Amino acid sequence: MIECQVAVLENRHLGDGFFLLDVAAPEIVGETHPGQFVMLSTGPGYDPLLKRPFGILDAQGDTLSLLYEVVGRGTRQLSEVVPGRVLDLVGPLGNGFPELSDKRILMVAGGRGFAPLFLSARLMAQNNEVIFRYGARSQAQLKLADWLDEIGLQTVELFTEDGSVGQKGRVDDGLTDLIKKQSVEVTLSCGPDAMLKTLARLLSGVDGLHYGSFEALMGCGIGICHSCALAMKDGTYRKVCSDGPVFPLGAVAWPD
Amino acid sequence: MAGLEVDLGFIQLKNPVMTASGTFGYGEEFAPFMNLDDVGAIIMKGVYMTPRQGNPPPRIYETAAGLLNSIGLAGPGAEGLKPVLKRVAGLTSTPLVVNVCGRDDDEYFRVAEVFDDCPEVSFLELNISCPNVRNNGRCPAQDGDHTARLVSRICKGVKKGVMVKLSPNVADVAEIAYIAQESGASSISLVNTFLGMAVDLERRVPTFKNMVAGLSGPAIKPLALRLVWEVCRRVKIPVVGIGGIMSGKDVLEFIMVGASAIQTGTVNMVEPGASSRIVREIKEEMVHYGITSIQELKGSMTHE
Numbered sequence: 382m383i384e385c386q387v388a389v390l391e392n393r394h395l396g397d398g399f400f401l402l403d404v405a406a407p408e409i410v411g412e413t414h415p416g417q418f419v420m421l422s423t424g425p426g427y428d429p430l431l432k433r434p435f436g437i438l439d440a441q442g443d444t445l446s447l448l449y450e451v452v453g454r455g456t457r458q459l460s461e462v463v464p465g466r467v468l469d470l471v472g473p474l475g476n477g478f479p480e481l482s483d484k485r486i487l488m489v490a491g492g493r494g495f496a497p498l499f500l501s502a503r504l505m506a507q508n509n510e511v512i513f514r515y516g517a518r519s520q521a522q523l524k525l526a527d528w529l530d531e532i533g534l535q536t537v538e539l540f541t542e543d544g545s546v547g548q549k550g551r552v553d554d555g556l557t558d559l560i561k562k563q564s565v566e567v568t569l570s571c572g573p574d575a576m577l578k579t580l581a582r583l584l585s586g587v588d589g590l591h592y593g594s595f596e597a598l599m600g601c602g603i604g605i606c607h608s609c610a611l612a613m614k615d616g617t618y619r620k621v622c623s624d625g626p627v628f629p630l631g632a633v634a635w636p637d
Numbered sequence: 638m639a640g641l642e643v644d645l646g647f648i649q650l651k652n653p654v655m656t657a658s659g660t661f662g663y664g665e666e667f668a669p670f671m672n673l674d675d676v677g678a679i680i681m682k683g684v685y686m687t688p689r690q691g692n693p694p695p696r697i698y699e700t701a702a703g704l705l706n707s708i709g710l711a712g713p714g715a716e717g718l719k720p721v722l723k724r725v726a727g728l729t730s731t732p733l734v735v736n737v738c739g740r741d742d743d744e745y746f747r748v749a750e751v752f753d754d755c756p757e758v759s760f761l762e763l764n765i766s767c768p769n770v771r772n773n774g775r776c777p778a779q780d781g782d783h784t785a786r787l788v789s790r791i792c793k794g795v796k797k798g799v800m801v802k803l804s805p806n807v808a809d810v811a812e813i814a815y816i817a818q819e820s821g822a823s824s825i826s827l828v829n830t831f832l833g834m835a836v837d838l839e840r841r842v843p844t845f846k847n848m849v850a851g852l853s854g855p856a857i858k859p860l861a862l863r864l865v866w867e868v869c870r871r872v873k874i875p876v877v878g879i880g881g882i883m884s885g886k887d888v889l890e891f892i893m894v895g896a897s898a899i900q901t902g903t904v905n906m907v908e909p910g911a912s913s914r915i916v917r918e919i920k921e922e923m924v925h926y927g928i929t930s931i932q933e934l935k936g937s938m939t940h941e
Binding site: 383384427428429430432454455469471598601603606607608609610617618 | 708
């Protein structure tokens with residue numbers, strides 16, 4: 382966990398507001414665990430003031446790869462950053478997913494939730510069996526799925542709501558049957574809150590360890606500002622940045 | 638070698654940079670990013686007697702070069718803070734300061750008593766100005782009588798120095814500062830956040846469940862500087878300037894209008910090594926402007 386300046390190597394539009402950002406960050410790459418994130422400035426100066434949190438898509442050699450979607454002022458500014466520009470980065474942050482070996486793992490990713498699960502899948506596939514489900518809204522997002530073919534996963538299942546690629550439907554379709562049939566012991570998920578909420582409901586009675594990685598509005602990323610509070614079933618708030626971003630799905634209190 | 642030392646009367650600091658309550662956690666969170674010995678003092682996140690969960694999300698909203706927050710002073714309570722203080726005192730020789738909060742005067746007093754007896758604590762900051770825990774952003778610092786009553790009770794009851802943190806959300810902050818001084822305050826710190834608001838256009842509701850929230854960050858620096866200047870003209874006790882400080886230059890401005898020291902706030906969240914950088918920049922700026930000591934610089938602004 383350090384603060385450093387990183388040079389942008391590539392900032393490529395994949396389509397539909399999804400961008401792939403590569404930065405040179407050798408100090409971060411070696412320290413990264415699957416499921417961690419970084420806080421990254423989106424440009425020079427103090428407006429926007431805050432860094433933005435991004436899940437780590439990959440970390441190899443000197444290159445840290447991030448996936449982001451343009452959703453507001455900060456990400457829009459970031460989308461205009463050209464290679465060679467320097468950004469401020471704090472990371473790697475958060476606890477990431479638990480270390481696993483010799484497990485049958487089901488990963489469920491939705492939209493930009495692909496990022497932390499791709500790195501997890503690539504590393505965990507070395508000593509686990511990984512089934513990867515990815516649900517996407519657009520062709521651009523599905524381009525990412527091509528990468529999954531190269532990292533030795535047991536099964537990759539793609540879902541689109543219109544059925545244009547992969548199966549027509551949602552990542553949670555037939556999920557519990559799949560878990561039973563494949564003797565899945567661990568599920569790791571990342572995606573929109575609505576997806577995580579559905580998974581939490583579906584998995585509540587299902588044996589095994591079920592973790593979700595959460596997205597939140599973050600100010601600092603290091604546990605100081607308490608802005609990313611997530612309500613838990615025990616009545617407490619936990620900080621998505623420093624207590625998470627990964628939590629057992631069953632521990633989270635979901636709003637109605 | 639530039640003279641960075643600051644004498645607040647009740648304490649000497651190695652430099653004028655303190656870290657503002659609520660923006661620097663309990664200090665230890667910043668150890669990976671900077672040397673905690675670099676700063677003049679570390680002010681802990683505000684503490685009540687009992688643990689608090691804080692306000693329901695959303696708790697922050699970014700504004701132009703600023704930040705609205707409605708955190709609601711989440712924290713472990715007085716007993717929970719004690720072991721943290723022991724731990725942090727083991728990490729650094731920098732003076733540690735407890736930011737004392739209360740739902741009512743009795744709670745303020747009990748919290749102050751607990752940490753008055755705590756050897757790890759150098760002095761107390763009395764937070765009578767948090768806008769996020771009472772209805773409509775009201776706080777004791779908005780009422781002269783309440784300020785007098787509360788400050789004198791605390792200052793009579795404790796042995797340690799008491800720095801009283803004031804709200805900018807008043808008609809005449811210098812008057813409140815004067816009242817705090819006459820009630821026994823050792824020092825004044827200001828400003829806490831400016832009351833602000835944001836609206837969720839889609840849902841036609843206030844962004845924050847508390848309606849109002851506190852604005853901080855570089856956007857408020859000119860506002861804070863003006864208020865610090867006014868207070869410095871009115872009181873004799875040391876004044877500690879807070880509000881949007883991002884650089885060594887900003888610090889020199891606050892000192893020049895009369896502040897004895899400053900607190901870094903929101904910048905710590907944006908850039909965890911910022912307070913250390915700012916101390917470094919102060920030294921560089923002092924060389925650049927031919928300033929020999931902070932003491933000499935204090936209140937040296939002249940009017941042409």
